[in-house]
Amino acid sequence: MTRATPRTAAERPRDWTDGHVERWRSVLPHLDPDVEGAVTRMSKLTRHLGRVREQGVADYGLQKHEFDTLHGLAGRGGRATPSDLRADLNLAPASVTGRLEGLERRGFIVRTPSSDDRRRVDVELTEAGRLAWRQALDVVGREEQRMLGVLGPVERRQLSDLLRRVLLAAEQPVPEAKAGPAHPETGWHA
Numbered sequence: 001m002t003r004a005t006p007r008t009a010a011e012r013p014r015d016w017t018d019g020h021v022e023r024w025r026s027v028l029p030h031l032d033p034d035v036e037g038a039v040t041r042m043s044k045l046t047r048h049l050g051r052v053r054e055q056g057v058a059d060y061g062l063q064k065h066e067f068d069t070l071h072g073l074a075g076r077g078g079r080a081t082p083s084d085l086r087a088d089l090n091l092a093p094a095s096v097t098g099r100l101e102g103l104e105r106r107g108f109i110v111r112t113p114s115s116d117d118r119r120r121v122d123v124e125l126t127e128a129g130r131l132a133w134r135q136a137l138d139v140v141g142r143e144e145q146r147m148l149g150v151l152g153p154v155e156r157r158q159l160s161d162l163l164r165r166v167l168l169a170a171e172q173p174v175p176e177a178k179a180g181p182a183h184p185e186t187g188w189h190a
Contacts, residue, residue: 017041042163045147049140056139060132069099070108070125070133078125081114085123108132 017040021033057067072088073080080088086096100123103109108129114120125133148156 015041017044049143052143053136053140057136059139060136062132062136065099066103066106066108067133067136069096069103070129071137073109073123073125074130074133078130080123081120082123103129 017037020040021031021036024036025031025033053067054064057064062070068089069085072085075088076084082093082096082100085091085100086093089096091099100109100111104111106128108126110124110126111121112124114122148159151159
């Protein structure tokens with residue numbers, strides 16, 4: 001499906017970020033409007049999806065940390081060890097234990113001694129836990145589909161590919177910069 005795109009900036013619909021970029025260009029004339037626009041839009045989209053997620057989680061009676069734990073467990077096929085979850089969620093051991101106790105009290109998980117190693121515990125999603133996680137997840141999924149549904153399949157693939165390239169750059173170690181003279185108009189160091 002090919003979508004027609006306006007040919008000039010004047011014909012393009014404007015969003016909040018367009019005004020933001022214009023304001024900053026008058027302050028920082030060397031600002032790259034495409035970089036500022038992309039970064040600002042990504043940030044606003046991330047915050048928007050975060051708010052939708054928080055509301056969706058709350059609508060189904062979950063707290064964010066409960067949803068995150070159920071999500072981590074679901075991502076491992078519904079069964080994991082506390083140490084797996086700790087690593088996935090980047091938490092301290094005591095934090096995972098507290099989360100699991102709360103989820104077990106609510107009937108969302110069960111903890112059982114491992115059949116392989118009696119010192120280990122396995123954590124498993126219950127049907128109630130899977131349902132609560134799935135309902136909250138569906139709220140976010142619907143919003144993601146609504147937002148990205150304005151793009152055709154080829155455009156969505158292109159966007160995903162472009163963001164992958166940007167993220168790969170972000171995942172690389174930042175080379176140590178030598179502080180040079182500050183740029184005369186921005187004050188930033190080269």
